[in-house]
Amino acid sequence: MKMLPPIRIIKHSKSKLILLRGFFIAYGIFILCVNFSQTCNFFIPRVHQKTPQEPGIEFADLKPILKGVAKVGYLTDKDMSAQKNDGVFLSAQSMLAPTVLDLENAHHRLVLLDCNNLENAMSLMQDHALAFLYVNPYNKILAENKP
Amino acid sequence: MRFLFPFLASFFSGYLLIDLICRKDKKMDFFLHCFLAAGLGLGFSGIIIFLLFFFTGKADARAAIYVNLIFLFLLLLFDRKNIGQSVNSLTERTAGWPQPEIWFLSIILLMWGVYKMALWQKPYGGWDGWALYNMKARFLFWGGPAWKNIFQLHWHTQPDYPLLLSLINTWGWIGEGTDAFHVPAFTAAFFMVICCGLLFSGIKRYFNTGLAVFSALLLLTVPSYLIHGASQYADIVLAYYLLASLITLVITVREERKDFALLSGLFMGFMTFTKNEGILMLLLLVFLTTGYLFRKVEMKEEPHTLGRGAPFLKKEEMPKTRSKIILFLFCGTSLGLLSTGILKLLLAPPHHGAFGITLEMLSGFLNFNKLETILKSFISGFRHGGHIWVFILALLIAGYREIFHKETKILTIFLGLYFLSIVAVYLTTANYDLQWRLAQSINRILFYLLPSALFLAFYVYGKEEERLKKDE
Numbered sequence: 001m002k003m004l005p006p007i008r009i010i011k012h013s014k015s016k017l018i019l020l021r022g023f024f025i026a027y028g029i030f031i032l033c034v035n036f037s038q039t040c041n042f043f044i045p046r047v048h049q050k051t052p053q054e055p056g057i058e059f060a061d062l063k064p065i066l067k068g069v070a071k072v073g074y075l076t077d078k079d080m081s082a083q084k085n086d087g088v089f090l091s092a093q094s095m096l097a098p099t100v101l102d103l104e105n106a107h108h109r110l111v112l113l114d115c116n117n118l119e120n121a122m123s124l125m126q127d128h129a130l131a132f133l134y135v136n137p138y139n140k141i142l143a144e145n146k147p
Numbered sequence: 148m149r150f151l152f153p154f155l156a157s158f159f160s161g162y163l164l165i166d167l168i169c170r171k172d173k174k175m176d177f178f179l180h181c182f183l184a185a186g187l188g189l190g191f192s193g194i195i196i197f198l199l200f201f202f203t204g205k206a207d208a209r210a211a212i213y214v215n216l217i218f219l220f221l222l223l224l225f226d227r228k229n230i231g232q233s234v235n236s237l238t239e240r241t242a243g244w245p246q247p248e249i250w251f252l253s254i255i256l257l258m259w260g261v262y263k264m265a266l267w268q269k270p271y272g273g274w275d276g277w278a279l280y281n282m283k284a285r286f287l288f289w290g291g292p293a294w295k296n297i298f299q300l301h302w303h304t305q306p307d308y309p310l311l312l313s314l315i316n317t318w319g320w321i322g323e324g325t326d327a328f329h330v331p332a333f334t335a336a337f338f339m340v341i342c343c344g345l346l347f348s349g350i351k352r353y354f355n356t357g358l359a360v361f362s363a364l365l366l367l368t369v370p371s372y373l374i375h376g377a378s379q380y381a382d383i384v385l386a387y388y389l390l391a392s393l394i395t396l397v398i399t400v401r402e403e404r405k406d407f408a409l410l411s412g413l414f415m416g417f418m419t420f421t422k423n424e425g426i427l428m429l430l431l432l433v434f435l436t437t438g439y440l441f442r443k444v445e446m447k448e449e450p451h452t453l454g455r456g457a458p459f460l461k462k463e464e465m466p467k468t469r470s471k472i473i474l475f476l477f478c479g480t481s482l483g484l485l486s487t488g489i490l491k492l493l494l495a496p497p498h499h500g501a502f503g504i505t506l507e508m509l510s511g512f513l514n515f516n517k518l519e520t521i522l523k524s525f526i527s528g529f530r531h532g533g534h535i536w537v538f539i540l541a542l543l544i545a546g547y548r549e550i551f552h553k554e555t556k557i558l559t560i561f562l563g564l565y566f567l568s569i570v571a572v573y574l575t576t577a578n579y580d581l582q583w584r585l586a587q588s589i590n591r592i593l594f595y596l597l598p599s600a601l602f603l604a605f606y607v608y609g610k611e612e613e614r615l616k617k618d619e
Contacts, residue, residue, distance in 0.1 A: 013618040020545055020615070024608070027541065031534045035368040038533065042370055043268070051270060054328065055277045070293055082303065083583045090278040090303055097285035100296045133210055 019050070029141035055097025058088070059112075065142065066099045066110070072112035073145075074101040075128070077120045089113055092140075106130065106145065113141040150330045153192065153322035154337065156219055161188025163222035163230070169406045170229050172496055178250070179348035181397070183410065185341045186387050187370075190417040191218070191528045193314035194486050196287075197420075201489055206287050207320045216320075254344065257367075265377035271328055272335070272379025279305055280381060281331050284316040296492050307495040309487060311420045312381040331379045339376040341366045342387045342598050349394035349602055354609035362605045366598055367536050375594040381422050386595040387430060388418045393558055393599050396436060397471060397606070398422035408472045412479015419487040423498065423591075426487065429480060431564050434556045436476060441470045453618040501577035520581060528589040535597070539604040546607035548614065555610065558603045562596070 055058075066072060074092070079085060082101065092114065093101045102108060106128040113130075115121040121141050125132065130143035151365045161184030169175060193238045195218060199200035203210065223230070255595035271277045282304065287296045300307045312334070319330040343363040366372060396403055415432055418425030530538045543550060550559050569592060576584055 004360065013615045017612060017615040020612070024542065024545070027538060028365065031365065031370055031538055035370060036363075038372065040369045042374070043264075046268070054271055070296065080303075083580055085303070087274065087278070087299070090274075090282075092301065093304060094277050094282040094285070097282050098290040098293060098296065100299060101301070103301045145178055 031131045039063055054095070055087070056091035056093075058094045058136070058140055060139065061136050062112070062134075062142060063096060066096055069110060071100040071108055072096075073106045073108040074103050075106055075111060075113050075115075075124050077115045077124065078104075080104075109145055111143045111145060113143060115141075116138075123141050150319040150323040150327070153215070153318045153335075154189070154213060156380075157188035157192040157318070158220045159188070160191055160215070160222055161185060163219070163226045164188070165410065166229050167222065167226045167233035167451070168409055170267030171406065171454075171509075172404075176348060176352060178344065179352060182341050183391060185337070186345075186411065186417075187410070188393055189315050189318075190413070190420075190483075192318050192386070193311045194417075194420065194482060196314050197310060198489075200287070200294055200495075205546040206290045206317075206594075207291040208288070211318070211321055213412075217365060228599050229357045232304045251311070254340065255528065258336060261362050261373075262333050263378075263491055265336045265339075265374065265379075266329055266332045269377050269379065270332060271329060275381075276331065276418070278303075279308060280312045280379065281316060281326075281328075283308075283310060284313040284320065284331070285326055287313055287317040288320045294585060295494065297577065298496060302496075303525050305529065307423075307491070307498045309422060309425070310421045311417065315384070318333055324581075328473070335377055335379045335383055337593050338387050339367075339372070342383065342390060345387065345390055345394065346598055346602055348389070348525065349397075351603050352398070353606070354612070358605060358609055360519075362601055365438075365535065366601055369597065371532050371590065371594060374599060375591060379518050380591065382595040384416060385425060386422045386445065386598050387454060388421055388425070389508075389595065390598045392432060392601060393602060396432065396557065397554050399476070400436065403468050403472065405468070405471050405475045408475035409479040413482060414479075415476075416480040416483020416487075418483070420483050420490070423471075425580045427568055428561075428565065429484075431555075431561050433476065433480065435472055435561055435564075440473055440556055441556070441598075508546065517574055517581060518570070521585065523572055524585040524589050525593075528593045531590055532593055532597070535601075539600050542608045546611035547606045548602075549610040552610070553608060555603070560601075562600065562603065565596075576609070 002082060042101065074089065076089065078088070080089065082140070089101065089103060092112065101112065110133075111128070113121045113124055118135075121139070125141070125143055126129075131146050132141065133137055133144050134142040157182075162180065164187060165180055166182050167375045178532055192215055195214055199210055199214050269276070272281060283297050286294050287310075290368050297310075300306050316334055319334060320326050323330055343366050347363035349359075350362050356598065391414040392411055395407045395414060396500045400408040413428045415425075419429050491567075520589045549555055573581065573585065
C-alpha cells in the first residue's frame with residue numbers, strides 16, 4: 001500500500017475520523033480521571049464531618065408556641081442588608097413557616113427578638129413597649145405587645 | 148419512604164402522557180421515553196397542585212392527592228388502547244440493549260447512590276435551598292388557607308420566584324406525611340440523575356451508544372455538578388427542563404414532529420415556572436424556532452448544505468407541517484405560561500430590583516469596567532468548572548462546520564443570545580453590589596447551562612463524525 005504524505009493523511013476523511021476520535025477519547029478519559037480525583041479530594045476529607053444542624057434550630061422550641069399564629073413581628077439589631085446579613089432571620093423564617101416573620105415591625109401581638117446580646121434586646125423591648133414572655137437557651141426572646 | 152409514591156405516580160402520569168402525545172411513534176427509545184416522562188410528570192403534578200390551591204383558595208394535601216390520581220386515571224382511560232402496544236413493543240424498543248433490566252437496575256442504584264451522597268453532603272441543602280424553596284414548600288404544605296402568605300414574606304425570601312420546585316417538594320411531603328428534610332434531597336438527586344439520563348438518551352437517538360454513555364458519564368462526574376446539584380436549588384430543575392426543551396426541539400425540527408413540538412412547548416413552559424430565567428429562555432427559543440421554520444429551506448436532511456441566506460416564507464407559502472409545528476409549540480407552552488402568569492400577575496409582588504432603574508442610571512450601566520468585571524467573573528467561573536468547559540470548546544471547534552448547520556443553529560444562537568442577555572442583566576444591576584451578585588450567581592448559571600452545552604457539543608461532534616464517514 002502506498003504511504004500518503006502526512007498532510008494528505010490528515011485531509012483523508014477516514015484518517016481524520018480516527019484522529020478525531022482518538023484525541024477525544026484520550027482527552028475524555030483524562031477528564032474523567034481528573035473529575036474522579038477532584039470528587040474524591042472533595043468528599044473524602046468530609047467523610048467524618050458532623051452532620052450539619054438544621055437551619056433555624058435556635059428557634060425550634062418556638063415552633064409549638066407559634067403554631068396557628070399567622071404573623072409575628074421580628075426585631076433585630078443586626079445588619080439586615082442582602083450582602084451582610086448572617087442568615088438568622090431567613091433560618092428563623094424557614095423553621096417557623098408557615099408563620100410569617102414581619103421584619104422590623106413590632107405592631108403584632110407577638111414579637112420575636114434576635115439580638116447580639118440581651119442588653120440590646122431589652123433596649124428594643126423598652127423602645128417598643130413589649131412585655132417579656134419567653135427566652136430560649138439561644139437568647140431568642142418572644143415578647144408580647146400589650147394593648 | 149412513602150415519598151416515593153408521589154414520584155412514582157407522577158412518573159406514570161408522564162409516561163402515559165408521552166404515550167398519548169407520541170402515539171404514532173411506536174419505536175421511541177424506551178429510556179428517552181422514561182427520562183422525559185420523569186420530569187414531565189413531576190412538572191404536571193406541580194402545576195396541578197398550584198392551580199388547585201389557587202382556584203380553591205387553600206392548600207389541601209388530600210385534594211392534591213385526589214386530583215393527581217384522577218389525572219392519572221384519566222390518562223389511563225385515554226391511553227388504554229396504546230398501553231398494550233407500548234408494553235408489547237418494549238422488546239423492540241430496547242433492541243440493541245444488552246440486558247435492559249441491568250441498565251434499569253443500574254439507574255435505580257445510581258439514583259440511590261446520588262441521593263445518599265446529597266443527603267450526606269447537604270442534608271438541608273444550600274442557602275437558597277432551605278431559605279427559599281424548602282421554606283416556601285412548608286407554607287404550601289402546612290399553610291392551608293394562608294398559603295398565599297408566601298407572597299407577603301420579606302424580599303430576602305424572593306417572594307416573586309416561581310414555585311415549581313417548592314410544589315414538587317410539597318408533593319413529596321404529601322406522600323411522606325410530614326416535611327421531612329430528606330425529601331428535597333431526593334428531589335435534587337432525582338433531577339441530577341434524570342438529567343444525565345436525558346443527555347444520554349438525547350445523544351443516543353442520533354449517534355452511537357458509546358458516545359451517549361460517555362456524555363452522561365462526563366456530566367455525572369463533574370464535581371461542580373454533584374456539589375451544586377445537591378444544594379436543592381431550582382437550578383438543577385431548570386437544567387433538566389432546558390435540556391428536555393432543547394432535545395425535544397431538535398427532534399421536532401429535524402424530524403418534523405408535531406408531537407414533539409407539543410412536548411417541547413410543555414418543557415419550555417415548565418422552565419418559566421421554575422426560575423425567572425426560564426421566561427427569557429422560552430422567549431428566545433420560541434423566537435428562534437419560529438424564525439428558523441419560517442425560512443425557505445427544506446427541513447429534511449440534505450448533504451451538507453448550510454442553508455445560508457435563505458429568504459423568509461410568506462404566510463401563504465408556509466407548508467402545513469411547519470404551521471402545525473409552530474401551533475403545537477405554542478399550545479405546549481400555554482400550561483406553564485398560565486401558571487407563571489397567575490403567579491406573576493395575580494399573586495407575587497414585583498421582583499425586588501427589577502424596577503427603580505431610571506434613564507439617568509442607564510448611562511452609568513454601560514461602562515467598560517463593569518463589562519470587564521463581568522467577563523473576568525465568567526472566565527473564573529469556567530475555570531471553576533474545570534476541564535469540562537475546555538472539552539466542550541474542543542468538541543465545538545472540532546465540529547465547527549456543524550455549529551450553524553440546520554437545526555443546530557437554533558441551539559448555538561440560543562446559547563449565544565442567552566449569554567449576552569445575562570451580561571446585559573449584570574450590566575443593569577442596580578440594587579446589589581455587582582461583585583457580590585457575580586460571586587453568588589455565576590457558578591450557578593454555568594451549572595444549569597452545563598447539560599445543554601454538553602448536549603450541543605456532543606451533537607455537533609456526532610454530526611461531524613457522520614459527515615466524515617459520508618465523505619469517505
